[in-house]
Amino acid sequence: MLVLLLVAVFSQSLAQHWTDTGNIKWRKCGTSHDWVHVTKFDIEPKPVLLPGTISVTLEGDISHRLGHQVTMDIIVEKQLLGTWVRVPCTGTHYNVGTCHYTDPCNYLRTFERDGQCPPQLQNNGIQCTCPFDPKQLRLTRAGFHIGAVTHGFEGFLRDNNEYQVTIKLNDKHNADVERMCIQARVHINVR
Template identity: 45%
Template structure:
C-alpha cells in the first residue's frame, strides 16, 4: 500500500504539464497557432538539470523558419520566478526581464559591429546559423552544443537560482498575429 502511494505521489510530482513536452531537463511547448506561425519548434532542450549559472550548458534546437524575419516583428518576453509556490513576473530592467521589444533586430545588430560583422557566437557560426537580421527562411538545426556563461552580473545574481517560467513570442506588426512562440519551465542554480 505504501509503495502505491509513493508511486502515485511521484507520478504526479514528475508529470509534465498538459500541452508541454518533457525533454528530461525541461518542459517546453511551441505556443504559436500553427496556422499563423512562421517559426515551428520541433525540438528544444537544455542540460544539465538544473542549469548552472555561471557554468556550462548544452543546448539543442530543431526548428523551421518559413518566412523572412526582419524588423517587421516585435517580441515579448515573459520571465516569471517561482516564489512561495507561485510564479511572479520579473520586472524589465535594462532590457532584461519581462520586456517588450519593438525591434528585436536592434539587439542582434550588436553582432554586426565586430570585426568583419562575423561576431556571432562561435557555436552558432560553426553550425551555419545566423545571429543578425534579417533571417531568411531556413531549417535551424543546432545539435547538442556547449555554451558557457562565465558570470552573472551582480545586479542579477539574486535571480540566478530557482524555478522559472519563460515565454517568448514574436508578433507580426502588420497583422498583430503571433508568428512564433516558445514557452518553457526551467530550473536554474547559482
Template identity: 45%
Template sequence: MLALILLAVVSSVFGARPGFHGTGNLEWRDCSNSGDSWLKVNKFDISPAPITIPGSMRVTLDSNLSHQLKDAVTMDVVIEKELLGVFTKVVCVKDVGTCHYDDPCHFLNTFKGVGGCPKQLADNGLPCTCPFNPSQIRLPPTQFDVTKVSSEWSFLATGTYHIKISMTEKSSKKVRGCIESFLKISYNKLG
C-alpha cells in the same frame, strides 16, 4: 482547487505539464497557432538539470522558419521566477527580464558590435542578427559556457523559471512564433 494542486504536483513528479514536452531537463512547448506560425519548433532541450551558472550547458534546437524576419515583427519576452509557489514577473531592466521589443532586429544588432555571433552558432551556420531568411534551424547538442554572472543579476540566478517568447507580425497583429518553457537554474557562487 484541490484537483489543480494535485495536477501540479503529479505533473512535476511524473512528467511535463499538460501540453508541454518534458525532456528531463526542461519542459517546453511551441505555443504558436500552427496555421499562423512562421516559426515551428520541433525539438528544444537544455541540459544539465538544473542548469548551473557559472558553468557549462548543452543546448539542442530543431526548428523551421518559413518567412524572412526583418523589421516586420515585435517580440515579447516574459520571464517569471517562482517565489513561494507563485510565478512572479521579472521586471525589464537594461533589456533583460519581461520586456517588449518594437524592433528585435535592433536589439540583436548588439552582436555586430561585440565580435559577431557566438562561435557555437556560427560553427553551425546559424545567424544571430537580422535579417533571418527562411531556413531550417538546427543546433545539434552544443556546449555553451557561462563564465560569470554580473553581481546585479546574481540574486536571480537560482530558482525555477517560466519563460515565454513570442513574435507578433506588426501589420496583422498575428502571433507568428512562440516558445514557452519551464527550467531550473542553480547559481554556483564559487564558480
C-alpha cells in the same frame, strides 16, 4: 461540423502539451500559422548552473522571412510560493528578464558591434543578424558559456528555483498578430 469542432479542440490541447526532456519542460504556445516552428528543444545540465556552460539542442524551421516587421517579447517568470512572478527587465549592454523589443533586429546588431556571432550558431548555419530567411534550424548539443549573473539580476536568481521563459514574436504590420510562441521551464542554480 461536430468533427471539425473536435479536431479544433484536440489540436488546441496538443498545442498546450508540455514536453518533458528530463532536463527542461517546453511547449509551443502559438498556432499552426506561426512563422517559426520548434520541433525539438533541450537544455543541459539539470539544473543549469550559473556561471557555467549549457548545452542547447534545437530543431525547427523559419517559414517566413523575418526582419524589422516583428516585435519580440521575452517573459521570464520565477516560481515563488506556487505562483509565477515576472522578473523585470534589467541591464545596460544586454537586457535580461521580462523585456519587450520593438525592433529585435536592432537589438541583434549587438553581435555586429561586438564583432562576432557565437561560433556555435555560425557552425550550424544560423546567423545572428536580420533578416532571417526561411530555412531549417538545427543545433545539436551546442555549448554556450554563461558568465557571472549581471548586477541587478542576481537578486532574482539568488534562490535556486524553477523559471519559466516565454518568447513571442508579433507581426507589427498586422495588428500585432502573434507569429511565434514557445515556453520553457528550467531549474537554475547560482554558484
